[in-house]
Amino acid sequence: MPRTLLLGAFALCALISCTHNSSQQKSQSLTAKPTPVSKDTTATEPLDSLDAFGLEVDKFEVDEYTIQRNESLYLILDNLDFSPQEIYSISEEAKNIIDPKKMKPGQPYYTYSKGGSDSSAALAHLVWQPNSMEYVVFDWQQDSLEIYKAARPLFTQTAVTTGEIENSLYQTISHNGGSPMLAHKLSTVFAWQIDFFSIRSGDTFKTLYEERYVDDQFFGVGDLLAAQIKHRGKMFRAYYFSKGDFEGYYTEEGESVQRALLKAPFEYDHRISSPFSKNRMHPTLNRRRPHNGVDYAAPSGTPILSTGQGVVQRAGYYGGAGNMVEIKHNKTYETTYMHMRAFADGVHPGAHVEQGQVIGYVGTTGRSTGPHLHYEVSRNRKAINPLTMDLPSSESIPDSLMADFEQVRDTLDEQLNEKENEQEQENPVLTYTDNATL
Ligand SMILES: [Zn+2]
Missing domain, CATH: 3.10.450.350 (Nuclear Transport Factor 2; Chain: A,)
Known part of the structure; x- marks a missing residue:
């Protein structure tokens, strides 16, 4: 049996959400990035006789x-x-x-x-x-x-979510009525600085982000505009900025929060003896196998550098790989270093390493025909070619754009603080929808 509906009720909702959100117009116009479809309060007020x-x-x-x-x-x-x-x-x-x-x-x-x-x-x-x-x-x-x-018109308003982490960022945000998508975005922005597996009770966060609505129905989290995380007593800040060639998240000083990996795990010149290949004749096995990394020929004892900061997952002797170090840089990227003669002091599973830190020395342990380093990069646990991979830019804001950046940063800071005070009001009950497209 069909249910008869007065679709005028939809129109009423649209009106209510208009008024409800009109106070957000000011902050919306100040955000750093234009939203795809901005809400025009007059355009969405339907004529009396027209429905949604x-x-x-x-x-x-x-x-x-x-x-x-x-x-x-x-x-x-x-x-x-x-x-x-x-x-x-x-x-x-x-x-x-x-x-x-x-x-x-x-x-x-x-x-x-x-x-x-x-x-x-x-x-x-x-x-x-x-x-x-x-x-x-x-x-x-x-x-x-x-x-x-x-x-139907999609409109965006900015919102602030703050919290103290109890168990995990996901749990805390969900518990506070926020979208899991927000936790995901936050962990992506800070992926190069914070190991979210080591996040612990007492860490706090504050985020300014966009919420998208269709009428009064929540349609998902939009862009993250600014975020702060206090992790192990240290404050990390990120501001979204986009101008000219520069687009991304930056610290209060205008440094990129994204850290690309070093181009190579050596301080000095290095010679590639075998490139990344999907189908290479293996030098000792004498059959075709993919070569999931790059081989650098270097004299035995040459210091090997970690190409990014991260946490040592493995450091030990692993059969054909010989002495091997595996470093997890964030949720997405890992690097692996094989055939080492020896590990550097303090390199053991669980140890934190900085970008450029010496982690070991070139050798020929395991299945190897001479001193070389086999270096692998994996993205989401899949080996990629380190020489051609596409990494987020890690360039800082140049002097010529610093004034623009500071203005955006200060505006975002104001919004973060202003909105936090407004949060006294109860959060609306949000319904999540599948925003698949036709
Ligand atoms: Zn190799």
Whole structure:
């Protein structure tokens, strides 16, 4: 049984959220990055007679349905009493505009009919809503059927979340009613500075970020604009800045918070004796195997540097790899160093190493034909070519942009502090939606 709905209620929600958010307009205009679709308070106030889909709700009886298991466009139209011939021509027309396979169980659709009849002749519109933002209208009010896609306005407001970490960042943010996406973004921004596995009780964080809404419905976390984490008594700050060639997160001094890996694990010149290859003739095994790293020929005893700061995962003798060190730099990147003659002092599992720190010395331990270093970089546990990999830029803000950066930074700081004081109000109950696109 269809449920009759007054879609005017949607319009009312839109109005309420407008007023509710108008106080956010000022801070929104000051954010460092323009939002994809900004909310214009006047544009989203619907005309009295138009509903959330821009249709004249007063003229029709509106029924809401949900797509059932195995229900296709064909069956939906069949249930609305269209003839097989008509269904065929509607489906053909629809294929040019939408992918009918994206019609999934649980998605709502609405019929707008005249005279309270369910028959196809009385049908004026059919609206399919694959997600809370996008919708598709089948319009029979014109001379011929018109099918069009549209989107309800997405608007953005800034919000602040603060907290003291109890167990993990994820748990704390979720516990405070925040999105897990926010925890993810925060850990990505600070990935080169903070080992989130070592985060502990008493660490605190404060973030300024965008929240996206469609009407009054939460549609996901937008960009992270500024963040602070106090970790083991030390304060880490990051500000989003974008101008010219510079885009990313920077410390209060304008240094990039992202740390690229060193180009090579040596201080001086080095010669590559075997490149990264998916299909190389192995020198001792005499068969084709992928070479997941780069070999550097260097005299025995040459100091090997860690290409990034991180935590030693493994340091020991591992068969063909010989004396090997594996360093985890963050959630994403790890580097591995093989065939070492010896490890540097203090290099053992669990030890923290700085970028450029000597971790060992070139040797020929394990399966090796002469002194060399086999160096591997992996991204998400998959070996990548260290010579061609794409790493985040780690350049600082140049003097020429420093004044612009300082202005953005100070504005973001103000918002962080201002919003924190506003947080006395209760947080709205947020519903998470799947923001898949058509
Ligand atoms: Zn190798």
